[in-house]
Amino acid sequence: MRPLPRESAASYLTRLAAAYHLSAAQLLDGLHITATGTPAAPPATEIHLSNEAARRLSDFTRIPPAHLARALPRRPPPAAIGTAHAAAARWQPAPPALQPLPACTTCTIRRSPHQAHPAWVHPAPDLPRIMICTRHQQAASDPRHPTPLDIRPVPELTRTHLGVRRRPTATSLTWASTITTRWYDHHQHLHERWHTRLSRLTTANPHIPPGPASPTLTCRNLITYPETLTLAAALDHCPRALTHAPSTAPSSTTWPTA
Numbered sequence: 504m505r506p507l508p509r510e511s512a513a514s515y516l517t518r519l520a521a522a523y524h525l526s527a528a529q530l531l532d533g534l535h536i537t538a539t540g541t542p543a544a545p546p547a548t549e550i551h552l553s554n555e556a557a558r559r560l561s562d563f564t565r566i567p568p569a570h571l572a573r574a575l576p577r578r579p580p581p582a583a584i585g586t587a588h589a590a591a592a593r594w595q596p597a598p599p600a601l602q603p604l605p606a607c608t609t610c611t612i613r614r615s616p617h618q619a620h621p622a623w624v625h626p627a628p629d630l631p632r633i634m635i636c637t638r639h640q641q642a643a644s645d646p647r648h649p650t651p652l653d654i655r656p657v658p659e660l661t662r663t664h665l666g667v668r669r670r671p672t673a674t675s676l677t678w679a680s681t682i683t684t685r686w687y688d689h690h691q692h693l694h695e696r697w698h699t700r701l702s703r704l705t706t707a708n709p710h711i712p713p714g715p716a717s718p719t720l721t722c723r724n725l726i727t728y729p730e731t732l733t734l735a736a737a738l739d740h741c742p743r744a745l746t747h748a749p750s751t752a753p754s755s756t757t758w759p760t761a
């Protein structure tokens with residue numbers, strides 16, 4: 504069974520084990536990989552594999568190690584485990600900002616042998632923190648959503664994504680995200696446009712949990728996606744706008760009010 508691009512290791516291991524009617528812990532045991540920490544389902548938990556453990560997983564799946572490593576973006580593993588010659592794995596809680604997002608369900612079904620188990624993927628590093636599948640019109644912007652959202656009623660999200668000719672630089676993207684987040688949370692610029700997107704998304708996706716975080720918050724990155732990219736592209740075109748910016752990532756509390 505192949506992993507999805509950028510699938511979290513915990514997600515892939517859980518799905519792989521489920522294909523054999525096993526738990527992830529049982530599968531690791533069967534591969535003679537010693538696991539520590541508390542196994543739990545993604546997205547709140549990630550698993551780190553030592554090089555030897557990754558090699559055994561590659562042997563078992565018959566996916567070459569390089570392919571497996573490309574598909575499963577490995578967060579820097581704890582120093583003690585990354586270089587361990589032993590086959591070791593460690594389950595670790597993932598902080599919310601680093602948790603993966605629900606993957607497109609149709610793409611997941613196509614890569615699952617029998618019964619599809621939900622998959623979780625890490626967002627691309629050079630785009631706002633979202634998962635978007637333009638082919639199946641699904642997207643996600645928050646790990647608190649158990650499944651992706653149907654974005655057919657908001658076609659500008661797909662158009663924006665397909666229209667990206669050049670990915671923005673990391674600095675411009677960070678600034679653009681900070682600015683649109685600020686507008687969205689406080690200034691309510693573009694209020695009507697964003698409100699329309701939010702109401703279309705919540706109507707088409709009654710499964711969005713109403714709390715504890717409201718859909719206004721959990722859908723924010725998706726709703727502001729077109730404007731964030733436009734702004735990031737503009738910042739890349741006029742780098743002087745960033746000349747006086749601090750070199751570190753901006754924080755919403757230091758951004759001057761308009």
Ligand SMILES: [Zn+2]
Nearest residue numbers: 607610636639
């Ligand atoms: Zn898809």
